[in-house]
Amino acid sequence: MYRTAAKRLLGAGLITNRLLRIRSPKLTSTIIPSSHTSNLCTQSMVNTESPISNQSGPTAASTATGEGTRRKPRPEIQEEQARVLSASLRHVPRLGWTEEAMMAGSRDVGVSPSIVGSFSRKETALVEYFMDECLQLLIDRVDSGLDLQNMIPSERISKLVRIRLEMQVPYMSKWPQALSIQAHPVNVPTSFKQRAMLVDEIWHSVGDGASDLDWYVKRTVLGGVYSTTEIYMLTDDSPEYRDTWAFLDDRVKDAFDLKKSIQEAKYFAQDIGAGVGKSFEGLMNGVMHTMSTRRGGGGSSSTF
Amino acid sequence: MAFRSISRRFGSRLLTYRSSSLASLLHSHATSFGFQEVKEEEKSKLVGNVFTNVASSYDIMNDVMSGGLHRLWKERLVGKLSPFTGMKHLDVAGGTGDVAFRIFDAVNSVKRRALRKVDEESLEETQIYVCDINPNMLNVGKQRAAERGLSDNKSLVWVEGDAEALSFDDNSMDGYTIAFGIRNVTHIEKALAEAYRVLKRGGRFLCLELSHVDIPIFKDVYDLYSFKVIPNLGELIAGDRDSYQYLVESVRRFPPQEKFATMIADVGFEKVEYENLVGGVVAIHSAIKL
Numbered sequence: 324m325y326r327t328a329a330k331r332l333l334g335a336g337l338i339t340n341r342l343l344r345i346r347s348p349k350l351t352s353t354i355i356p357s358s359h360t361s362n363l364c365t366q367s368m369v370n371t372e373s374p375i376s377n378q379s380g381p382t383a384a385s386t387a388t389g390e391g392t393r394r395k396p397r398p399e400i401q402e403e404q405a406r407v408l409s410a411s412l413r414h415v416p417r418l419g420w421t422e423e424a425m426m427a428g429s430r431d432v433g434v435s436p437s438i439v440g441s442f443s444r445k446e447t448a449l450v451e452y453f454m455d456e457c458l459q460l461l462i463d464r465v466d467s468g469l470d471l472q473n474m475i476p477s478e479r480i481s482k483l484v485r486i487r488l489e490m491q492v493p494y495m496s497k498w499p500q501a502l503s504i505q506a507h508p509v510n511v512p513t514s515f516k517q518r519a520m521l522v523d524e525i526w527h528s529v530g531d532g533a534s535d536l537d538w539y540v541k542r543t544v545l546g547g548v549y550s551t552t553e554i555y556m557l558t559d560d561s562p563e564y565r566d567t568w569a570f571l572d573d574r575v576k577d578a579f580d581l582k583k584s585i586q587e588a589k590y591f592a593q594d595i596g597a598g599v600g601k602s603f604e605g606l607m608n609g610v611m612h613t614m615s616t617r618r619g620g621g622g623s624s625s626t627f
Numbered sequence: 628m629a630f631r632s633i634s635r636r637f638g639s640r641l642l643t644y645r646s647s648s649l650a651s652l653l654h655s656h657a658t659s660f661g662f663q664e665v666k667e668e669e670k671s672k673l674v675g676n677v678f679t680n681v682a683s684s685y686d687i688m689n690d691v692m693s694g695g696l697h698r699l700w701k702e703r704l705v706g707k708l709s710p711f712t713g714m715k716h717l718d719v720a721g722g723t724g725d726v727a728f729r730i731f732d733a734v735n736s737v738k739r740r741a742l743r744k745v746d747e748e749s750l751e752e753t754q755i756y757v758c759d760i761n762p763n764m765l766n767v768g769k770q771r772a773a774e775r776g777l778s779d780n781k782s783l784v785w786v787e788g789d790a791e792a793l794s795f796d797d798n799s800m801d802g803y804t805i806a807f808g809i810r811n812v813t814h815i816e817k818a819l820a821e822a823y824r825v826l827k828r829g830g831r832f833l834c835l836e837l838s839h840v841d842i843p844i845f846k847d848v849y850d851l852y853s854f855k856v857i858p859n860l861g862e863l864i865a866g867d868r869d870s871y872q873y874l875v876e877s878v879r880r881f882p883p884q885e886k887f888a889t890m891i892a893d894v895g896f897e898k899v900e901y902e903n904l905v906g907g908v909v910a911i912h913s914a915i916k917l
Contacts, residue, residue, distance in 0.1 A: 400897045403829075403917055426711060434829030434917075437801040440709030441831060441898060441915050 404442065406432050408452040412494075419497045420446045420504060447510050450501045454517045457490045458524060465528045476529055477575045483525045484549055484575075485568055488556060492564070499557055522546045540585060548574045657813050661876025670813045675761055677870045678722070678811075682763035684865040685723055691860055697725075700909050704806060704835045705729040707913060710753075714801045717756045717825060719790045719818075720808020722764025724771055724783075726835075727757045730804075731782060752781065756795070758788045791817040795825045802826075806835040810881045819894040826916040832896055838903070838910035839883040845906050853878070884910050 411428025418424040422445050426436035442448040464486060465471075471479045491498055505514035522542045551574060556567045657667050665673060681688065689697045705726065710716065710733045718727045734753050759765045765785050772778050772785075788794050790805070790812050803822045812818045822832050840846045853875040861871030882890065884901050887910075892899045896914035903910050 400915060400917060422709070422711075429829060435801045435827040436711055436829070437708075437714070437827075437831045438829035438915060439711075440707065440802075441913070445709075 403432075403434065404438070404448075405452070407434060407438060408449055409456075411449055412453060412456075415449070415494055415497055420449055420500050422446065425449060444509070446504055447507070447513075450504050451510075451513055451517065453494075453501070454514070454521075457487060458517070458521050460490060461487050461521070462524060465524075469528075471528070471530075477579050479529045480525060480545065480548075481568075481572050481575050483528060484545075484552060484571055487521065487525075487549075488553060488567070488571075489564075491553075491556075495556070502553075502557075518546060518549070522549060544578045544581060548578055656815055656880060656882070659877070659880045661873040661880065663876075667813060671760070673873075674811045674813075677873055678761045679763050680867050681865055681870050682722070682761065682767050685764070685767065686725075688861065688865055688871075691864060692857055696905065700835060700904055700911075701725050701729060701806060703904065704804060704833055704911055705733055707911060708802055708804065708831065708833055710734045710802070712753055715754045715756075715799060716802040716804070717758060717793075717795065717800045719758045719793075719803065719805045719822075720760070720811065721757045721804070721806060722759035722761060722768050724757055724768035726804055726806050727755050727768075727783060728771070728775070728777075730755055730802075731777070731780075734782075754784065755782055756784045756786055756800075758786045758790070758793065760787070760789050762787055791821060793821045793825055797824050798827045800825045800827060801830050802833070803830065804833045804835070807837065809834055809836055810877050815882075815887075815890060816894065819891055819896075823894045823896060823916055828917060830916050832891070832912075832914045832916065834887075834891075834912040836881065836887075836910060836912070837878040838881070838887075838907055840907040842906045849908060884912075888912060 410431040411425045414424040414427040425439045552571045559567045862868040899914040901912040
């Protein structure tokens with residue numbers, strides 16, 4: 324629903340994303356909340372453009388008024404930060420989701436490691452960037468013609484979750500650290516939102532168009548399946564994670580069975596409700612009739 | 628001293644009135660010595676006199692005036708900087724070494740932790756340069772270093788220099804801090820431009836400075852404290868009322884937070900932000916050079 328709504332509102336996504344990007348300098352009076360949100364919004368915008376961001380041609384050149392001639396065009400700060408984060412990912416398997424990895428990444432890009440100090444929550448920024456990147460990769464895979472037509476829904480879901488989890492395989496040795504970072508109370512809102520978007524994306528790709536209570540149930544259930552599989556994967560030693568995929572298939576099957584039983588429970592509740600409602604209506608009719616006859620037939624019978 | 632300052636005020640007032648008022652508006656900071664108007668060339672000499680007088684009791688007066696809070700402010704500044712091993716850092720107007728010592732401690736404790744994960748590049752030498760225009764302040768700093776047993780340490784380098792004309796190479800510093808110093812510089816834009824010049828790509832600029840308070844009642848309390856209490860404290864403890872009168876006046880003449888942030892951005896810095904501490908009594912401006 325996020326993606327369908329976004330498509331409807333923004334039309335051609337990429338082009339309008341570029342237009343929506345705000346130029347620096349950003350002057351803010353409190354640093355931590357606002358710079359983080361600006362990072363998050365523009366990072367996802369940057370991600371959609373990452374293949375073509377190398378010619379970092381700013382359409383609006385300089386940071387200050389009227390001094391453009393003095394300065395050559397320079398990359399936006401968010402692009403630079405994204406490049407640093409991207410380079411840092413290469414060092415994560417060795418150094419973990421830490422400042423050291425980010426400093427090594429910044430050296431790779433040719434920027435002073437001081438820039439790491441400007442990330443408001445350092446390791447968290449790296450983890451969140453990775454999550455956004457993976458989501459984007461998943462979207463790209465789906466858009467570039469992943470063959471889902473011949474599969475039943477439960478298989479489609481399995482396939483998509485598997486694709487997404489396979490992106491984490493290179494970092495598996497340090498993934499518990501990433502999970503613990505995401506679980507910090509400060510970071511929970513963002514990580515929850517990222518996972519919600521991921522789950523929504525998977526359902527969207529499976530072809531689900533529901534928008535009633537079912538929407539929440541589906542996403543919650545899939546969220547549960549995804550998280551349990553992710554954690555199972557942490558301790559899986561089987562070759563190519565075979566056991567994990569078997570676990571995943573079982574969980575998806577259970578979820579669909581659960582869905583059926585929830586549906587049945589809903590119908591059952593409706594039936595009971597109808598029954599109770601009929602008897603309630605009958606009761607009220609009786610009461611009103613009694614009252615009107617007591618008044619001596621003056622008023623008309625109640626119709627409400 | 629009072630008579631001399633009054634006559635100077637009359638003389639310079641005639642001078643500035645004759646010269647274009649527009650210029651004096653543009654360079655109002657450059658020609659202000661507290662609430663007095665002075666010639667640009669004179670300002671650095673006057674400021675120099677102030678600091679020569681206060682150097683010996685500078686640290687004590689900081690403690691008394693801020694109730695010890697200045698230590699927390701400097702901790703916050705260094706925390707924001709996130710120093711790392713192998714860093715080349717420049718602390719300008721840092722005469723007595725407060726900020727430099729904190730950075731040194733931070734780096735060395737991080738180093739002990741990071742020794743477990745040896746990364747060859749980070750075994751470069753950390754260099755912390757402390758630059759100050761006033762040799763008396765530098766001497767106090769060197770003395771404090773000696774007390775800590777750091778006088779032979781190669782990481783701390785004490786340099787005499789002018790913030791408006793630094794003697795360091797372009798693109799040579801990972802970090803630049805100036806704590807309670809930029810207010811005393813005659814041409815703020817020049818100091819900012821120099822900061823931009825010496826920083827590497829990705830290097831950070833951090834400025835800790837007394838700034839403007841806008842909160843209604845607190846502002847009045849703060850003004851009362853500044854103008855009534857501080858000069859008296861200066862007289863009592865440092866024996867120098869005028870220097871502290873200059874101090875509180877210069878805080879009022881310094882540009883407010885937003886304006887200063889604009890000035891930083893004009894020089895070319897990116898991601899310019901500021902954080903108010905104690906409701907605006909102190910502000911930390913930060914920026915990155917890209």
